[in-house]
Amino acid sequence: MQPPQTHVDLLERPLFAHLATVRPDGSPQVNPMWFLWDGEKGILKLTHTKERHNYRYIQRDPRVALSIADPDDQYRYLQVRGVVDSIEDDPTGHFFQVLSQRYRGTAGAVLDRDVRVIFTVRPTGFKTH
């Protein structure tokens, strides 16, 4: 499933996505995250660690939503609804470094690489404004 061409720039630019997940009691939580958009495969990838709540929450319920606003026009935004299709280890921290390069323009040693994981989100729907 591909995003609307009018808003694909919001996936390509190094913007923060506000990631919503569902907690075990069924209530939502949301926080800003780095992500990488793979336009060829039509998927988003996020770096995470096994030590954060979302790691458990997503294993229990893999449904997520992401909200990305254009910092140059906050009324322009993209919502991605999707499912975390896979959680892979990132034992060298390589994927974290890819995102660090994208967002910070630099990438050092990944001290927590032992617990780093990669979430792959397969979109199931897009909403734009």
Place this chain on the structure above:
Amino acid sequence: MQPPQTHVDLLERPLFAHLATVRPDGSPQVNPMWFLWDGEKGILKLTHTKERHNYRYIQRDPRVALSIADPDDQYRYLQVRGVVDSIEDDPTGHFFQVLSQRYRGTAGAVLDRDVRVIFTVRPTGFKTH
């Protein structure tokens, strides 16, 4: 319940909050919203309409979460988890105008005032970074 003093500015400034709610099938959704922080009462108020999905979703499950990032430092953010305690009509559109003034610096006639409502969110938890 009061927010950490270190991050109360994120509630006081006219920033967008990414509001997460839960759909009837239990999956999350999230989108950017205007809000007003009432520091005395310790509540957030949002303008909405009866014609949007969230109006139904919140009546079914009033638990919400909001993520507010500092545009000057995206790594600094506040998450508010809470419950929508009341939904009131805004028949004159006055509350919409208050938010329009806060965010746009101007407030005109509210053409959809017949369907405008005010959500009051009572925080149940804060998380900062």
